[in-house]
Amino acid sequence: MSDETPAADANEDASLLLDEFDEKLAAFQTLRKSDSSAADELLSSLGAQDDVDKDIVLELASKRPLGHPDRFPQAHAMAVRALEVLDRNGARPVKVSGLGLLNPIAAFFVQQVAHFIVRSHQSAVADEMLRLYGRREANCLPDDPQRRMLIRARTQMERVTPGFKRNALGVPVFLLGGAVLSTLMTLIQRALVTAMTEWWTRALATVIVGVFMLGVGWVILRGAAVARRRIQLTLDDPIKALWQTIGRCGEPPRDPSRTVALIAIILVLLPWLLIPTGLLVSWITELF
Secondary structure: OOOHHHHHHHHHHHHHHHHHHHHHHHHHHHHOOOOHHHHHHHHHHHOOOOHHHHHHHHHHHOOOOOOOOOOHHHHHHHHHHHHHHHHHHOOOOOOOOOOHHHHHHHHHHHHHHHHHHHHHHHHHHHHHHHHHHHHHHHHOOOOOOHHHHHHHHHHHHHHHHHHHOOOOOOOOHHHHHOHHHHHHHHHHHHHHHHHOOOHHHHHHHHHHHHHHHHHHHHHHHHHHHHHHHHHHHHHHHHHHHHHHHHOOOOOOOOOOHHHHHHHHHHHHHHHHHHHHHHHHHHHHHHHO
16 A cells, blocks of 8 residues: 555645646636736746747746637638648749840759749658647647547648649759759869969959859849848748747748748859959969
8 A cells, every 4th residue: 555655645736736737727818808917926936037928928827729620620721721822923934124135044943042942941841740730739728629629630732742742953963963053063163263364364354253243142132132022022920920820829920031032142143243343353362
C-alpha cells in the first residue's frame, strides 16, 4: 500500500499544478478586458515582462482550437482556391517594353524572378497551413466537434501540398549545375584575366560589370514587383482571413518579394560605387 502512495501523490500534485495554471489563464482571459491593472499583475505572476510575453500568455489562454469554427470551412476552401489560382497564374509571362530588341530577353528573366518568388511563397504557405492544422488538431480534446473539421482540412492539405511544391526555378535544374553553367563561368573567368592586362581594358571591364549589375538589379526589382502584385491579388486576403478564423496563431507567412527587392536595390546602387572606384584603381595602377 505504501508503494502506491508516492505515485498517487505525484499524480495529485501534477493535477493540482495543471488546475492552478489553468485557473490563472482563465482569470487573465476574464480580467484583460475588464480590469487591465489586475490583468497586468496576473501577467507578472506568470513571468510576463514585455509585449512578446503578453502575446505568449494570451495565446496560451485562448484554448479554443478555432476562433471562428463556423467560418473555418469557408476560409479554408477560399485559401486553397487562392493557392490554386496563384499556382496557375503567378508565374505567367511578363510584358516588358521600352528596351527595344532586349524586351524578350528582359521579359524572360523578369518572369524567372517572379516564378521563383511565387513558387517559394505558395510552397511556404501550404506547408504552414498543414503544420497549423495538425497542431490545432492535436490541441483538440477527443470529444471536441472542431476536431473533425481540422482532421478533414489537414487530410486535404496533405493531399494537395505536394502539388504546390514544384521547382521554384523557371528553368530546368540541370542547366544551373551542368555543362552550360560550367562553360559560362569559364568564359567569364578568361575574359576577366584578359581584361587585367591594360588600364583601358580594366576600365572597360569595370564599366561592363557595373552596367551588367545595374541590369540584373532592374530585372530582380521588376520581377519582385510583379510577384508581389500577383500574390497580393490572389493570396494575401484569403490567408489573412484563414488565420483570423483560426485565431491566436501569429501572422501568416510573408512572401520574400520585399527581401528580394532590397537585394535588387543594393545591386542597382552598387555600380555607382563600383564604376568610379574601378576607374580610379585602373588610373592609379597605370601611374605606378
